[in-house]
Every structure is written in structure tokens, then in C-alpha cells.
Amino acid sequence: MNLSFELNGKAAGLEIEPRETLAEVLRARCRLTGVKLSCEAQVCGSCTVLVDGLPVSACTFLAYEVRGRRVTTIEGLADESGRLHPLQQAFLDNFSFQCGFCTPGMILAAKALLDEKPDVTDAEIISHMDGNLCRCTGYLPIVKAIRQASLEMRGLK
Numbered sequence: 001m002n003l004s005f006e007l008n009g010k011a012a013g014l015e016i017e018p019r020e021t022l023a024e025v026l027r028a029r030c031r032l033t034g035v036k037l038s039c040e041a042q043v044c045g046s047c048t049v050l051v052d053g054l055p056v057s058a059c060t061f062l063a064y065e066v067r068g069r070r071v072t073t074i075e076g077l078a079d080e081s082g083r084l085h086p087l088q089q090a091f092l093d094n095f096s097f098q099c100g101f102c103t104p105g106m107i108l109a110a111k112a113l114l115d116e117k118p119d120v121t122d123a124e125i126i127s128h129m130d131g132n133l134c135r136c137t138g139y140l141p142i143v144k145a146i147r148q149a150s151l152e153m154r155g156l157k
């Protein structure tokens with residue numbers, strides 16, 4: 001079947017199998033390997049991407065469901081000049097990753113949160129991020145990075 005959608009701000013059109021997941025299509029056909037696959041059971045959050053601005057687990061989301069919709073992956077966050085999104089920069093500044101496997105999903109989940117509620121508390125960050133697992137960094141630097149990005153995105157830092 002033909003799939004037309006918006007991918008990282010550009011029109012995309014592909015032939016896909018109806019059974020293919022969004023993660024499979026993004027990784028194998030679109031070469032967007034920032035979409036990470038780990039549990040493949042909607043448990044870890046590594047495969048998180050945004051569909052119409054909301055986080056979904058791409059490992060269990062069928063690709064055809066994005067027809068006519070807007071998909072954002074980590075590759076689409078920097079601006080056209082290559083300047084990193086404040087969340088990407090904050091993760092670097094706060095050493096909020098080690099292996100980095102969970103990081104794209106973490107950043108995209110956090111973006112959805114800050115887009116909806118820029119003035120976020122630590123408790124809200126922790127609650128919102130509980131579907132994204134990190135196996136090596138520990139969560140405090142991740143919360144710190146999201147807090148920093150929240151301040152920067154509101155012009156307070």
C-alpha cells in the first residue's frame with residue numbers, strides 16, 4: 001500500500017506492507033536509525049517518535065496509521081542551520097546519557113511534554129518520563145536536562 005505522510009517537515013511517500021511497524025519503516029526504508037528498537041513490546045520507550053506532536057511507541061504502531069499525519073524523529077529536531085534543539089543541547093550539557101540508546105526516545109518524549117506544558121515541575125517530568133527506561137545513566141541527569149531545556153525554551157536561561 002502507498003503511505004503518504006509528513007516526515008521531519010517534508011512530504012514523504014513510500015510503498016509499505018500493511019503489517020509493517022512504524023519503527024521498521026523509519027529505520028529500514030527511511031534510514032532514520034535514531035529510532036531505536038529494544039523491547040519491541042511497548043515497554044522501554046527507546047523507539048519513541050512523535051505523531052502529530054504526541055509520543056508513540058513506533059515498535060508497535062503500524063506504519064499505515066501515520067497516513068496524512070506528521071511524524072517527527074530525533075533526526076528532525078535540529079533547526080535548518082544545524083543548531084540543536086534545546087533538549088538535545090541540555091542532554092549534552094548535563095551528561096544525560098552514556099550509551100545513548102535510550103536518548104532519542106527520551107528527548108522526543110520530553111519534547112512532547114514541554115510543548116504541552118513548558119513550565120513543568122520535576123514531579124511532572126518524572127511522571128511523564130516513566131515510560132522511558134535508561135539502563136546506564138541514572139535518571140537524575142535526565143530530569144536535570146529537561147528542567148534546563150524548560151528554562152531555555154521559556155527564555156529564562
Ligand code: FES
Binds near residue numbers: 045
Ligand atoms: S522498543 Fe518500542 S517500547 Fe521498547
Ligand code: FES
Binds near residue numbers: 096099100102
Ligand atoms: S544512556 Fe544507555 S540506556 Fe540510557
